[in-house]
Amino acid sequence: MVSAGSSISRPVLHEQVAQRLRQMLVEGVIPPGGKLNERTLCEELSISRTPLREAIKMLAAEGLVELLPNRGSVAVQLSEADVHHTFEVMAGLEGLSGELAAERVTDAELSEIQALHYDMMAAYTRRDLSAYYQINAAIHRSLNAAAKNPVLTATYNQVNARLQALRFRSNQDGDKWQRAVDEHMAMVQALQARDGTRLRQVLMQHLDNKRHIVIDQMRSAAQAAQPERKDQEQGHAQ
Numbered sequence: 001m002v003s004a005g006s007s008i009s010r011p012v013l014h015e016q017v018a019q020r021l022r023q024m025l026v027e028g029v030i031p032p033g034g035k036l037n038e039r040t041l042c043e044e045l046s047i048s049r050t051p052l053r054e055a056i057k058m059l060a061a062e063g064l065v066e067l068l069p070n071r072g073s074v075a076v077q078l079s080e081a082d083v084h085h086t087f088e089v090m091a092g093l094e095g096l097s098g099e100l101a102a103e104r105v106t107d108a109e110l111s112e113i114q115a116l117h118y119d120m121m122a123a124y125t126r127r128d129l130s131a132y133y134q135i136n137a138a139i140h141r142s143l144n145a146a147a148k149n150p151v152l153t154a155t156y157n158q159v160n161a162r163l164q165a166l167r168f169r170s171n172q173d174g175d176k177w178q179r180a181v182d183e184h185m186a187m188v189q190a191l192q193a194r195d196g197t198r199l200r201q202v203l204m205q206h207l208d209n210k211r212h213i214v215i216d217q218m219r220s221a222a223q224a225a226q227p228e229r230k231d232q233e234q235g236h237a238q
Contacts, residue, residue, distance in 0.1 A: 014054035017047060021055055025064055025075050026164045027130060032077035036065065062161040078162065080218055086162055087211035093156045094140070094207050095200040098187070100147035102196035109146045110191060113139060117188050124181055133168050139184065143191070143203075166214045176213055180206070 021041075024030045042052055056073050059065040065073050078086070105113075116139045123132035144156050183206045190199035 014051040014058065017045065017051050017055035018058045020045060021059060022064065022161075022164070025059070026133070026168045028165065028169065030075050032075050032165065034075045036073045036075070038072065062158070064161055075165075076162070078166070080215055082162075083166065083214055083218065084211065086159060087207055087214070090159050090163060091204045091207035091211070093152065093159060094143075095204040096152060097140075097144040097147045097156065098190070098199035098203040099196040100149060100152070101143045102191055102194050102199045104148050105146040105191060105194075109142065113142050113146070113191065114188060116142065117184060120184065121181070124177070129168075136180075136184070137164070137167075139187075143187070167210060169214070169217060176209075179209065183209070 021030070021036070030036060036056060038049055038052060041047075042049055045052070056065055056067075060067050060073065064076055066076050067073050116135055120132055120135040120139065123135055140160075144153055147153075183202060186202045187199060187206070190202055
């Protein structure tokens with residue numbers, strides 16, 4: 001079921017296991033609605049069930065996994081309404097992060113964000129979506145950290161956790177990926193200029209564009225699944 005790469009070395013901390021599972025969820029290795037098969041995951045990660053179950057509990061608390069009585073755990077599958085509302089909140093959090101970061105960012109933090117941006121562009125040039133996304137997420141986290149507001153960061157992390165898989169998949173279309181890269185360039189330029197109003201606008205527009213892409217993808221997937229469901233229903237009726 002899962003291609004997880006190398007096993008996690010012992011001693012295992014459940015935080016390490018949770019991070020590996022997050023990556024699987026984000027990259028669709030475990031798809032939305034997919035079951036987290038404990039036996040398979042233990043074998044492929046070379047861990048026992050105790051740290052795995054602790055990690056799953058962490059992900060459930062973050063809203064990434066749903067615990068089903070007597071049926072184990074599954075990756076959360078958000079509805080279109082869930083996606084709309086969550087991106088709406090996330091856009092406000094990103095915008096506030098950017099506005100505060102433009103006022104409070106240190107020269108060292110700015111240099112680090114610029115370096116991450118160059119690394120992200122290199123991953124984009126290689127069309128390495130996994131590396132691109134990890135660096136992309138680090139840039140957004142760095143902007144939030146530069147705002148220096150711990151309440152904002154805690155809220156940001158909680159809401160953002162639910163959207164990681166959707167944000168990852170939103171870059172799989174070439175034109176849309178290019179637009180996201182252009183928006184990131186505008187973010188860095190606004191931050192360099194310490195223009196909080198502009199950075200807030202860019203970040204909110206960036207999240208709004210992501211929301212539209214994700215909802216379009218969800219609708220397309222639902223439409224594609226309709227003929228398959230009809231065929232299955234007709235097969236059962238015969």
